[in-house]
Amino acid sequence: GAVVSQHPSRVICKSGTSVKIECRSLDFQATTMFWYRQFPKQSLMLMATSNEGSKATYEQGVEKDKFLINHASLTLSTLTVTSAHPEDSSFYICSAIPGIYGYTFGSGTRLTVV
Amino acid sequence: SQQGEEDPQALSIQEGENATMNCSYKTSINNLQWYRQNSGRGLVHLILIRSNEREKHSGRLRVTLDTSKKSSSLLITASRAADTASYFCATDQGGGNKLTFGTGTQLKVEL
Numbered sequence: 001g002a003v004v005s006q007h008p009s010r011v012i013c014k015s016g017t018s019v020k021i022e023c024r025s026l027d028f029q030a031t032t033m034f035w036y037r038q039f040p041k042q043s044l045m046l047m048a049t050s051n052e053g054s055k056a057t058y059e060q061g062v063e064k065d066k067f068l069i070n071h072a073s074l075t076l077s078t079l080t081v082t083s084a085h086p087e088d089s090s091f092y093i094c095s096a097i098p099g100i101y102g103y104t105f106g107s108g109t110r111l112t113v114v
Numbered sequence: 115s116q117q118g119e120e121d122p123q124a125l126s127i128q129e130g131e132n133a134t135m136n137c138s139y140k141t142s143i144n145n146l147q148w149y150r151q152n153s154g155r156g157l158v159h160l161i162l163i164r165s166n167e168r169e170k171h172s173g174r175l176r177v178t179l180d181t182s183k184k185s186s187s188l189l190i191t192a193s194r195a196a197d198t199a200s201y202f203c204a205t206d207q208g209g210g211n212k213l214t215f216g217t218g219t220q221l222k223v224e225l
Contacts, residue, residue: 044215097211107156
């Protein structure tokens with residue numbers, strides 16, 4: 001089956017620094033990937049749709065300059081949390097749709113900003 | 115918010131019993147999906163039911179969809195301790211394959 005690999009699984013960073021999260025499709029090409037955010041014991045909220053070779057589409061209320069998305073190839077999308085603050089601490093998950101296999105999610109990244 | 119709602123929020127049952135979770139949504143959909151999430155992990159796709167389908171089975175899972183009531187249910191039969199997880203419904207409303215997730219049900223299956 002199709003696999004989406006997400007790294008790192010956990011990251012702790014200092015307030016004010018930037019953190020990059022990678023999402024890779026391992027055995028298929030993904031022209032579109034999705035980034036979600038999940039707070040503890042809550043549901044997933046779509047942040048943005050990442051499009052290969054073009055700008056990402058952000059959901060209402062999501063700061064574009066805060067959450068930079070780059071989808072430079074058909075197998076890699078990155079989410080960079082810039083100037084991170086404690087309120088950015090959350091669980092970030094990416095997903096892609098590998099054709100007939102349906103939606104596939106990465107294993108998530110737990111970001112803690114101290 | 116377009117987010118769907120699930121009930122119950124939490125469910126605790128004994129191993130061997132059946133677990134039923136319900137999901138309600140607000141807009142018309144192309145399909146509805148159910149996912150499982152173990153604590154602190156990614157999501158695992160369980161089953162997809164299209165808007166023109168009313169019931170679907172996969173192993174110990176049974177999903178129903180009532181588009182007139184904008185609701186779905188997930189039944190897990192003969193539950194096992196390993197079924198302990200959070201379960202989310204998600205709807206594809208046809209806008210670029212984006213998924214809108216429900217609030218989730220935390221299932222605990224005790225030995």
